[in-house]
Amino acid sequence: MSSSEAVPQARVVVQQCLSARLQVKPPSQENEAEYVEVGRGIIIYICFLKGSTEDLVEKMVRSTLGVRLSESEPNGKLVSVLDLPGDVLIVPQATLGGKTKGKAMQYHSNIAKTEGQELYTKFCTMCAETFETSTKTKEANKTVKHGTYGNRQVLTVVTNGPYTHVLDF
Amino acid sequence: MSSSEAVPQARVVVQQCLSARLQVKPPSQENEAEYVEVGRGIIIYICFLKGSTEDLVEKMVRSTLGVRLSESEPNGKLVSVLDLPGDVLIVPQATLGGKTKGKAMQYHSNIAKTEGQELYTKFCTMCAETFETSTKTKEANKTVKHGTYGNRQVLTVVTNGPYTHVLDF
Numbered sequence: 001m002s003s004s005e006a007v008p009q010a011r012v013v014v015q016q017c018l019s020a021r022l023q024v025k026p027p028s029q030e031n032e033a034e035y036v037e038v039g040r041g042i043i044i045y046i047c048f049l050k051g052s053t054e055d056l057v058e059k060m061v062r063s064t065l066g067v068r069l070s071e072s073e074p075n076g077k078l079v080s081v082l083d084l085p086g087d088v089l090i091v092p093q094a095t096l097g098g099k100t101k102g103k104a105m106q107y108h109s110n111i112a113k114t115e116g117q118e119l120y121t122k123f124c125t126m127c128a129e130t131f132e133t134s135t136k137t138k139e140a141n142k143t144v145k146h147g148t149y150g151n152r153q154v155l156t157v158v159t160n161g162p163y164t165h166v167l168d169f
Numbered sequence: 170m171s172s173s174e175a176v177p178q179a180r181v182v183v184q185q186c187l188s189a190r191l192q193v194k195p196p197s198q199e200n201e202a203e204y205v206e207v208g209r210g211i212i213i214y215i216c217f218l219k220g221s222t223e224d225l226v227e228k229m230v231r232s233t234l235g236v237r238l239s240e241s242e243p244n245g246k247l248v249s250v251l252d253l254p255g256d257v258l259i260v261p262q263a264t265l266g267g268k269t270k271g272k273a274m275q276y277h278s279n280i281a282k283t284e285g286q287e288l289y290t291k292f293c294t295m296c297a298e299t300f301e302t303s304t305k306t307k308e309a310n311k312t313v314k315h316g317t318y319g320n321r322q323v324l325t326v327v328t329n330g331p332y333t334h335v336l337d338f
Contacts, residue, residue: 013182013333045333066272080272093333103235103249105334157326164182164214164262165274166335 007109008168009051010060011096014069015043015162020089022147023154033154036145041086042070043157044127047096048111048119057119060169061126069165085136090124090146091153117149176278177337178220179229180265183238184212184331189258191316192323202323205314210255211239212326213296216265217280217288226288229338230295238334254305259293259315260322286318
């Protein structure tokens with residue numbers, strides 16, 4: 001992970017949740033909206049900035065799933081979401097690359113949309129693979145769900161402490 | 170607002186919400202838990218770091234309430250929460266000062282707790298004052314609610330797009 005002095009290539013915001021529900025397909029004339037849901041675990045809001053690479057995604061997955069940001073029961077000891085074990089909800093959030101200019105936000109640091117989508121897909125796939133190969137998450141049947149890149153992220157979150165962290169890569 | 174290269178003295182995360190509910194007093198043997206609620210508006214997660222001052226709080230309030238991060242109806246045009254007009258929910262969130270060291274988080278940049286509490290109180294007070302003196306929020310009876318510093322922030326958020334932004338000061 002880069003120091004705060006370096007220019008980040010990607011930004012992740014992590015929040016603890018007890019449950020969360022995210023729209024992955026908006027309603028249409030023919031169909032109702034579609035949602036994914038997770039139980040206790042973490043929400044990963046993610047944004048790729050200029051300079052992001054597939055190699056960085058690997059590091060991001062390892063770090064975000066490995067960092068101890070989840071309170072375990074009964075004593076509140078901090079463990080990783082893999083050790084909790086808990087669910088993961090990944091929310092694409094290009095706005096995290098924003099910087100204020102006066103009263104407006106600018107997103108000049110953000111990666112191009114097609115590249116961002118590829119890295120996002122890779123991040124989601126690698127998180128899911130990690131969950132499938134990690135003994136605790138696999139045995140407890142924990143899952144990785146994710147939002148649709150480029151969509152409006154219609155979201156409901158219930159938490160007993162968001163315990164919000166910003167991770168720059 | 171400082172550039173990304175400078176070391177921040179405070180960090181704010183802003184999310185849009187349709188509604189939110191925050192515990193401000195945990196349940197006890199005698200009493201049920203107490204909550205505050207807001208409607209459409211923004212959630213401000215806030216953390217003071219070393220070097221924060223009362224002068225900085227003034228700037229933070231002006232910037233956070235003035236920046237155009239709220240989608241207005243019917244056309245989605247971005248306006249400030251004061252112009253929406255919408256509600257504000259302030260959530261103290263010392264974890265925002267965290268930096269990873271291996272798999273653990275460290276909070277060496279965070280301000281001392283007593284100072285942080287003072288600045289937090291000032292931030293909440295100034296936001297409320299701004300709402301009372303701003304024509305649109307006053308006429309629409311919009312309010313500023315806030316969490317209890319140092320408490321566990323038991324929170325439910327409903328949003329049609331969190332539109333998450335990190336503001337460093």
